[in-house]
Amino acid sequence: MTVHECCVGMELRRLRIEPISRTTLALFAGASGDHQPSHLDIEAAKAKGRDDVIAHGMLMMAYLGRSLIEWAPQEKIRSYKARFVAATPVHAEPTCSGRVVAINDRLATLELAITLADGTTVLRGEAVVEIG
Template sequence: MVTLTRDVTVGTVLPPLTVEPISRTTLALFAGASGDHNPIHIDLDVAHAAGLDDVFAHGMLSMAYLARLLTCWVPQERIRSCQARFVAITPVHAVPTCTARVTAIDDGVVTLELAVTLADGTVTLTGDATVALD
């Protein structure tokens, strides 16, 4: 794994970001910070009424973790785009790991393949980003 942008080649893998287990407190704090108070993320009764065993994390929380992975690598102003597709839910108590791999380099801009994966191997989010090297 490489952390310096001058050493980047196609196939370079950024150091992964593994976050603490998603707690109910994390969900409540993210709801407040983001303004997303959808009760499916914080109210166990609502989750049960929807046929779920428990609440689950906001998809945008995983996006925020991916952004943190990128900004641990480069300054924020170098990020040109970041998009994702939510492919599975992140249950409460899950431990997400964010990863990024360089798939292309064109005129000083790298394209990265992004993913968030849980400890059991479930991929919850996929996406891509473009980042200026300088």
């Protein structure tokens, strides 16, 4: 991507993720080593006041990263950070989005987010991508 192809306000293609399943959570736990009970055990989740288990925050961050590398090659990403603002319940249907908010010295700054079908934002992020 060149400076001429990128402009402030440009939006990334939205990435819709399949509903978060218990299988996805179990596979991610195995791959990441994060076997925290609130992601896998309904009774543990209920003991923490939740109705059911929640998705791993790092799983959500990985989905957001996936949407970013669909827009720009990984080697062009100079920084990527995110903060968790709400829990993602099992069966939620996340959508990743982003837009260019600034361009300076061949670097595009992007605001990123994951929202659920009910409008809840669960993750907010920022990335800096080389565009020249």
